Amino acid sequence: MSATVSTAADATLNAHILVVDDDEKLRRLLVRYLTDHGFRVTAAEDAAHARDSLRSLRPDLMVLDVTMPGESGLELVDDLRRNGDPELPVLLLTARGAPEDRIAGFEAGADDYLGKPFDPYELVLRVRALLRRAGAVANTQTVDIGPIRLGDAEFDSARGELRNSGGPIRLTGGELALLTALARKPNEILSREEIAEALDMEEPGERAIDVQVTRLRRKIERDSREPRYLHTVRGRGYVLKPGL
Template identity: 65%
Template sequence: MTDQPHLLVVDDDARLRSLLQRFLTEAGFRITVAADAAEARAALKAVAFDMLVLDVMMPGETGLELVADLRARRNDVPVLMLTARGAPDERVAGFESGADDYLAKPFDPRELAHRVRTILRRAVPVPNAVPPQKGPIQLGQRWFDPDRSELRGPDGTQRLTGGEAALLGALAAHAGEVLSRETIAEALGTPDAGERAVDVQVTRLRRKIEPDPREPRFLHTIRHKGYVLRPGP
């Protein structure tokens, strides 16, 4: 079916790559595979994938390096990273590089499919997924449109990753209200990622909405409670 999400699976382990291709195909996705970052780059030039499922540790360019470079090039394709190391610091490193979610090996294939679907839902906003807004929300010289998950300003439309758009959408839906890190993680679809992963996403978002991320005007930290978005000119 042409409306099946098209995933690029990148892993240097041929056996795991084959298993991922088979399972994700059975789960209803179209799959292209690549053995390393170089093959992945070639595939990305030829096809607009809906999502990447990307191994962290690969010979040559690592998955972390690849996704960081994609983000630097303003490519916001959703990314789920796979790794044999699931320590909190490893997960945070994945989010810092620009990944949308992180799954440690070994994993249940059903959980993998669930994570993929969750990320894809975030990437394509669902009508009425958040409470209706009265219009775009002003953040200085930029405006966030919750219905389109777009951040617009004098320099045009600012590209947001799926995670950044979900975070800003959740905060915008409750503008002026303090949201705990746990609530935000649920809204992002990553409840087990940990508080530091939420902090990383907030840091990345501030770089795009704040005139000076070191002195936030709009996205404030409320100590021991969480975060609050306070729109304004």
């Protein structure tokens, strides 16, 4: 790993990264490379050790290998989204680069996906992009665009919170970024390009965006197959139509 990335003033510098990979050689290289580029890094050799780390610290992002002995990376991120931290940005690393493997990662709740072998320059760019996205979402939470009603649920933009009568509904970072972007322009069509920009996706692809939309629909729609609030406008993009 010899590529270099400028460390000029960057709000993502000194972010804390949790690296989880059972390959000791690669894990050491990841730690050294990310450290050399201004990040604080904690390493874990498998999902069990990653869980121990997550109990004692709150990283800004997790770089997670998919194929590990015991609990896989997909199983870990899926459980993290369901029962742990739904907002922690997760970048998956895998030797499997087929589209269906990437989609499986997104469906499990990952925010981005990088196939092995990878260019270290691209790794740092993707890490920074995910950190910027997380920061951008946090910043939008300070801009109050008023509550958005979605049936029995309500999205509070100032808090960045979706809730219904049962309490808060957990959103991943990608889901929150998508809902925030749509809620800022209710009843207006957002193109795929605008959504990709809101999600800070380097190479989103239509399917990757569709997965994020599908995941969000499951949380705001009574029947995600017949959406009332988040509509597809064929050939143009998506639109959020608040209402009861």
